[in-house]
Amino acid sequence: MSDQPARTRPAPREGGASRPAASRRLLLVHAHPDDESINNGVTMAKYAAEGARVTLVTCTRGEEGEVIPPDLAHLAPDRDDTLGEYRVGELAAAMAALGVTDHRFLGGPGRYRDSGMMGAPQNERPDAFWQAPLDEAAGHLVAVIREVRPQVLVTYDPDGGYGHPDHIQAHRVAMRGAELAARADFRPELGGAHTIGKIYWNCNPRSEVEEGFARLRAAGHGFPGIAAVDDVPGVVPDSEVTASLTGEPAHTAAKTAAMRAHHTQIAVDGPFFALSNDLGQPLFGTEHYRLVHGSPGAADGAREDDLFAGWDDMAGMRESARFEEAAE
Numbered sequence: 001m002s003d004q005p006a007r008t009r010p011a012p013r014e015g016g017a018s019r020p021a022a023s024r025r026l027l028l029v030h031a032h033p034d035d036e037s038i039n040n041g042v043t044m045a046k047y048a049a050e051g052a053r054v055t056l057v058t059c060t061r062g063e064e065g066e067v068i069p070p071d072l073a074h075l076a077p078d079r080d081d082t083l084g085e086y087r088v089g090e091l092a093a094a095m096a097a098l099g100v101t102d103h104r105f106l107g108g109p110g111r112y113r114d115s116g117m118m119g120a121p122q123n124e125r126p127d128a129f130w131q132a133p134l135d136e137a138a139g140h141l142v143a144v145i146r147e148v149r150p151q152v153l154v155t156y157d158p159d160g161g162y163g164h165p166d167h168i169q170a171h172r173v174a175m176r177g178a179e180l181a182a183r184a185d186f187r188p189e190l191g192g193a194h195t196i197g198k199i200y201w202n203c204n205p206r207s208e209v210e211e212g213f214a215r216l217r218a219a220g221h222g223f224p225g226i227a228a229v230d231d232v233p234g235v236v237p238d239s240e241v242t243a244s245l246t247g248e249p250a251h252t253a254a255k256t257a258a259m260r261a262h263h264t265q266i267a268v269d270g271p272f273f274a275l276s277n278d279l280g281q282p283l284f285g286t287e288h289y290r291l292v293h294g295s296p297g298a299a300d301g302a303r304e305d306d307l308f309a310g311w312d313d314m315a316g317m318r319e320s321a322r323f324e325e326a327a328e
């Protein structure tokens with residue numbers, strides 16, 4: 001892609017108890033190709049550039065998405081039904097833009113099909129991700145967790161951010177996968193038990209989303225309409241946010257390029273974008289999280305600016321013991 005930024009690989013951070021970047025391992029679990037770039041593009045680009053191992057697991061190929069470019073309308077499920085294969089290529093291009101080399105589909109590409117929006121007849125298809133038995137789907141993730149052995153997991157909140165069945169199911173699979181991966185008695189053939197130290201859910205603080213929409217209105221955008229604040233997934237009161245990552249301009253540029261790579265799903269216009277509903281929304285260069293498992297690496301009340309903050313071997317051992325107790 002011509003607008004892909006050049007990336008340099010800065011030296012790992014020094015000092016303190018923080019691990020060298022090369023031993024940091026971040027796992028993200030998402031429902032469809034494009035969710036990772038919209039939610040976590042800056043985070044993924046930043047950690048990949050620092051030398052951390054970034055692993056993306058996408059649960060479906062997004063076969064039921066609506067296609068924006070008219071010349072690709074034939075890919076749609078009610079015509080050729082080849083959107084899933086096409087989006088595998090879009091995801092690969094997005095990962096190249098973010099500098100992420102380890103991306104996989106849960107159980108392999110096409111193992112689970114996009115379930116469509118909540119209430120759609122596609123929810124009932126036997127191959128829909130929404131119909132997948134939880135421990136079977138989580139078992140595929142356990143294999144990845146035990147192989148990669150991430151310290152940090154990022155996924156959605158229990159509502160999947162906005163109630164899409166595949167996002168809800170991705171949340172369930174991520175949380176159950178983390179629990180089962182830590183249990184030595186669960187399918188030992190998948191590898192040695194591994195406890196993830198910190199688990200985060202994606203979120204967006206309301207004040208920042210409101211400011212983003214104010215910028216969009218003031219900018220004289222070219223979208224037919226503007227989305228509402230509550231159309232943005234995972235909007236929460238500011239006080240619930242525990243970690244905020246602001247990328248360097250190169251990381252925001254990489255996120256923007258990754259979103260452009262998902263061109264059947266996203267129309268990017270400068271610092272704004274629209275999904276297939278044509279409603280403009282802000283493209284955020286700061287990404288936010290809620291820590292839901294593990295110890296915060298910032299003082300009480302302060303937000304972390306690093307998802308690995310406070311993570312060291314001692315904390316890891318303490319957390320392992322606590323998580324195993326909680327799982328029993």
Ligand SMILES: [Zn+2]
Nearest residue numbers: 031032035167
């Ligand atoms: Zn999605």
